[in-house]
Amino acid sequence: xxxxxxxxxxxxxxxxxxxxxxxxxxxxxxxxxxxxxxxxxxxxxxxxxxxxxxxxxxxxxxxxxxxxxxxxxxxxxxxxxxxxxxxxxxxxxxxxxxxxxxxxxxxxxxxxxxxxxxxxxxxxxxxxxxxxxxxxxxxxxxxxxxxxxxxxxxxxxxxxxxxxxxxxxxxxxxxxxxxxxxxxxxxxxxxxxxxxxxxxxxxxxxxxxxxxxxxxxxxxxxxxxxxxxxxxxxxxxxxxxxxxxxxxxxxxxxxxxxxxxxxxxxxxxxxxxxxxxxxxxxxxxxxxxxxxxxxxxxxxxxxxxxxxxxxxxxxxxxxxxxxxxxxxxxxxxxxxxxxxxxxxxxxxxxxxxxxxxxxxxxxxxxxxxxxxxxxxxxxxxxxxxxxxxxxxxxxxxxxxxxxxxxxxxxxxxxxxxxxxxxxxxxxxxxxxxxxxxxxxxxxxxxxxxxxxxxxxxxxxxxxxxxxxxxxxxxxxxxxxxxxxxxxxxxxxxxxxxxxxxxxxxxxxxxxxxxxxxxxxxxxxxxxxxxxxxxxxxxxxxxxxxxxxxxxxxxxxxxxxxxxxxxxxxxxxxxxxxxxxxxxxxxxxxxxxxxxxxxxxxxxxxxxxxxxxxxxxxxxxxxxxxxxxxxxxxxxxxxxxxxxxxxxxxxxxxxxxxxxxxxxxxx
Amino acid sequence: xxxxxxxxxxxxxxxxxxxxxxxxxxxxxxxxxxxxxxxxxxxxxxxxxxxxxxxxxxxxxxxxxxxxxxxxxxxxxxxxxxxxxxxxxxxxxxxxxxxxxxxxxxxxxxxxxxxxxxxxxxxxxxxxxxxxxxxxxxxxxxxxxxxxxxxxxxxxxxxxxxxxxxxxxxxxxxxxxxxxx
Numbered sequence: 001x002x003x004x005x006x007x008x009x010x011x012x013x014x015x016x017x018x019x020x021x022x023x024x025x026x027x028x029x030x031x032x033x034x035x036x037x038x039x040x041x042x043x044x045x046x047x048x049x050x051x052x053x054x055x056x057x058x059x060x061x062x063x064x065x066x067x068x069x070x071x072x073x074x075x076x077x078x079x080x081x082x083x084x085x086x087x088x089x090x091x092x093x094x095x096x097x098x099x100x101x102x103x104x105x106x107x108x109x110x111x112x113x114x115x116x117x118x119x120x121x122x123x124x125x126x127x128x129x130x131x132x133x134x135x136x137x138x139x140x141x142x143x144x145x146x147x148x149x150x151x152x153x154x155x156x157x158x159x160x161x162x163x164x165x166x167x168x169x170x171x172x173x174x175x176x177x178x179x180x181x182x183x184x185x186x187x188x189x190x191x192x193x194x195x196x197x198x199x200x201x202x203x204x205x206x207x208x209x210x211x212x213x214x215x216x217x218x219x220x221x222x223x224x225x226x227x228x229x230x231x232x233x234x235x236x237x238x239x240x241x242x243x244x245x246x247x248x249x250x251x252x253x254x255x256x257x258x259x260x261x262x263x264x265x266x267x268x269x270x271x272x273x274x275x276x277x278x279x280x281x282x283x284x285x286x287x288x289x290x291x292x293x294x295x296x297x298x299x300x301x302x303x304x305x306x307x308x309x310x311x312x313x314x315x316x317x318x319x320x321x322x323x324x325x326x327x328x329x330x331x332x333x334x335x336x337x338x339x340x341x342x343x344x345x346x347x348x349x350x351x352x353x354x355x356x357x358x359x360x361x362x363x364x365x366x367x368x369x370x371x372x373x374x375x376x377x378x379x380x381x382x383x384x385x386x387x388x389x390x391x392x393x394x395x396x397x398x399x400x401x402x403x404x405x406x407x408x409x410x411x412x413x414x415x416x417x418x419x420x421x422x423x424x425x426x427x428x429x430x431x432x433x434x435x436x437x438x439x440x441x442x443x444x445x446x447x448x449x450x451x452x453x454x455x456x457x458x459x460x461x462x463x464x465x466x467x468x469x470x471x472x473x474x475x476x477x478x479x480x481x482x483x484x485x486x487x488x489x490x491x492x493x494x495x496x497x498x499x500x501x502x503x504x505x506x507x508x509x510x511x512x513x514x515x516x517x518x519x520x521x522x523x524x525x526x527x528x529x530x531x532x533x534x535x536x537x538x539x540x541x542x543x544x545x546x547x548x549x550x551x552x553x554x555x556x557x558x559x560x561x562x563x564x565x566x567x568x569x570x571x572x573x574x575x576x577x578x579x580x581x582x583x584x585x586x587x588x589x590x591x592x593x594x595x596x597x598x599x600x601x602x603x604x605x606x607x608x609x610x611x612x613x614x615x616x617x618x619x620x621x622x623x624x625x626x627x628x629x630x631x632x633x634x635x636x637x638x639x640x641x642x643x644x645x646x647x648x649x650x651x652x653x654x655x656x657x658x659x660x661x662x663x664x665x666x
Numbered sequence: 667x668x669x670x671x672x673x674x675x676x677x678x679x680x681x682x683x684x685x686x687x688x689x690x691x692x693x694x695x696x697x698x699x700x701x702x703x704x705x706x707x708x709x710x711x712x713x714x715x716x717x718x719x720x721x722x723x724x725x726x727x728x729x730x731x732x733x734x735x736x737x738x739x740x741x742x743x744x745x746x747x748x749x750x751x752x753x754x755x756x757x758x759x760x761x762x763x764x765x766x767x768x769x770x771x772x773x774x775x776x777x778x779x780x781x782x783x784x785x786x787x788x789x790x791x792x793x794x795x796x797x798x799x800x801x802x803x804x805x806x807x808x809x810x811x812x813x814x815x816x817x818x819x820x821x822x823x824x825x826x827x828x829x830x831x832x833x834x835x836x837x838x839x840x841x842x843x844x845x846x847x
Contacts, residue, residue, distance in 0.1 A: 491704070
């Protein structure tokens with residue numbers, strides 16, 4: 001073999017603590033090295049030409065560049081090799097900068113170590129094999145999981161670019177939490193007024209297939225080639241016949257057995273219901289847990305009411321499989337509740353605030369429903385217990401959030417703003433009312449946000465008290481809120497008619513299960529994790545899966561919408577190619593020695609290991625062996641390290657290559 | 667990685683309690699629920715603040731650590747799980763070690779009287795505590811008016827109720843004294 005060695009000074013970066021000329025000279029005598037030179041900037045055009053010319057002139061079949069890290073310039077030099085007609089995988093890099101010059105002061109030490117690093121790389125490249133990138137086709141169709149504002153935005157963006165989208169929503173209607181909100185900060189525009197047109201757009205878009213009341217059951221495949229099984233839950237109403245007239249809902253006699261999820265438990269809904277009047281799709285669902293028919297078989301009021309014969313008590317869950325190339329996950333959040341938690345829960349409730357037993361101690365979403373014109377009180381602020389208009393309301397921020405004793409270290413980010421909005425809305429509706437806000441810090445970063453909070457204080461005279469509340473208890477029909485104003489250094493006690501808790505945002509409870517189905521990372525709270533917090537904030541470590549909205553971390557509407565558009569853009573980048581090229585550094589199983597123990601399958605983080613049956617000519621099963629799906633394998637090498645019979649090798653990093661590298665030092 | 671910095675009062679407290687006072691983010695929940703707050707010049711969170719900022723003299727001059735009832739309401743409700751009652755105890759100990767006169771006269775006598783009861787009986791013996799404290803502080807007639815009612819309600823027993831093994835308790839005290847030396 002003929003190897004070329006090229007030593008870079010990287011200006012002074014390497015040259016200062018490594019005698020590059022001496023390294024090049026020493027490396028010339030390593031067996032197999034045909035040419036060894038040094039140059040000021042190997043990545044520059046003349047530097048690359050030096051490599052290209054040497055490959056042609058000396059008919060090199062391996063190249064080692066001693067320079068910076070592969071992260072920086074591996075692609076550059078592979079391309080140079082390729083341009084000279086050499087397989088780009090017959091190239092190795094010795095990191096003389098990060099691993100050597102930057103961490104040593106002594107030139108003698110740096111030079112000796114550089115020679116060793118190059119020798120290691122030379123021994124490896126001698127054992128390299130020419131490889132070709134893996135090419136996989138791209139299915140130009142997207143799945144969006146979650147039909148809140150993030151999912152809606154992502155779906156509309158991808159569909160608007162001309163690609164098909166399947167939008168899956170587990171509730172009977174899309175719209176998510178935004179559909180529950182009264183008005184939105186910092187402009188106070190009506191949430192429904194800006195959201196519902198988007199919901200209708202989704203429904204009518206020719207490129208969007210909406211699957212409401214559906215959940216993702218199974219995900220197989222890999223970037224560009226996912227196969228997703230979706231459970232379409234039985235509505236007990238045939239969508240193809242229903243016109244959404246609402247007669248069945250009117251006639252359903254079971255009016256008060258189930259609390260409305262949409263009204264956050266502040267009102268009842270019938271057994272046959274549409275979550276809210278603007279629901280999309282406007283097709284009702286039967287709650288089988290409370291419906292009389294499913295209990296006794298007696299009631300058929302809805303069947304009689306329906307002029308289209310759309311009620312189908314026998315309907316079953318259906319499973320459909322969709323082929324998609326990209327997945328946007330937008331499953332959103334829930335609010336933490338302060339009630340007593342089981343011992344095994346990672347969170348604790350607030351005994352000092354009554355564990356949620358006080359009727360007029362409510363959370364932020366409940367207040368949204370009270371303030372909403374479409375809510376149970378028609379937009380009048382009335383407390384749940386006796387429907388009286390509260391004269392004094394206390395708002396408490398950071399309930400759960402930033403409270404490590406309850407299991408949260410993080411800030412929920414949106415509460416400072418929505419609490420200011422709540423206090424403002426209350427003052428606008430109840431002019432003589434008093435509003436107090438207990439806060440620890442006010443976090444109002446965002447366009448017009450700080451001005452909005454100041455407006456609540458200066459124009460609407462909301463009283464902000466800097467301190468946490470120690471206890472809430474009931475006394476003579478009032479809620480005594482005991483806090484401290486740390487600015488005045490005084491204990492404060494307020495006898496409130498109602499208390500609104502800005503409780504922490506948490507991911508959907510099933511988020512960890514979904515993450516496991518998708519093979520994506522999630523943190524200890526269940527929030528999905530991105531590849532890189534700064535430079536790749538919407539991509540998952542599993543290729544082809546992107547994140548949008550509050551399922552990633554607490555965020556408000558503008559941030560969720562931005563993130564959704566970013567996720568859509570990433571999916572569209574993928575759809576810009578017909579075929580994907582991937583590094584061929586993947587695991588490969590030696591089928592003749594594989595014992596079929598499948599330890600590799602257990603440890604694979606990417607679900608890349610499959611079972612393959614080996615049969616003889618007569619078709620008899622001889623054995624079952626592991627098989628690595630090249631599309632899914634990320635080349636991490638865990639299977640390689642785990643295999644007891646050494647039957648898995650990582651291409652490009654075989655045991656032979658690694659031992660050769662170690663021997664080069666001996 | 668540990669960076670060398672001069673040993674502070676806050677470090678002393680961290681060593682005694684196992685918790686660094688910088689944990690406190692000054693939310694004020696401790697002060698909000700403190701039952702002796704009305705009788706002191708500083709809310710408890712301010713004493714922590716003094717320590718965080720290196721105002722040792724202010725912390726040692728505060729009545730709050732000395733009037734702290736050790737009811738643990740603050741420690742129980744603290745969102746950072748900072749044991750404020752232990753913190754107050756440490757401030758008292760360090761004050762004594764530095765020879766600072768307790769800012770609330772007689773509180774040291776009270777604490778010592780209380781501990782002497784525990785040493786002898788293994789649990790609180792209220793009548794013994796009353797006598798011991800009065801002898802030490804010479805406030806012989808203080809709170810005498812509430813005594814009859816407390817007797818009637820059974821709050822103060824005539825005889826001590828010792829724990830089964832009082833020797834073990836004495837050993838604990840002896841060992842603690844040795845460790846201190």
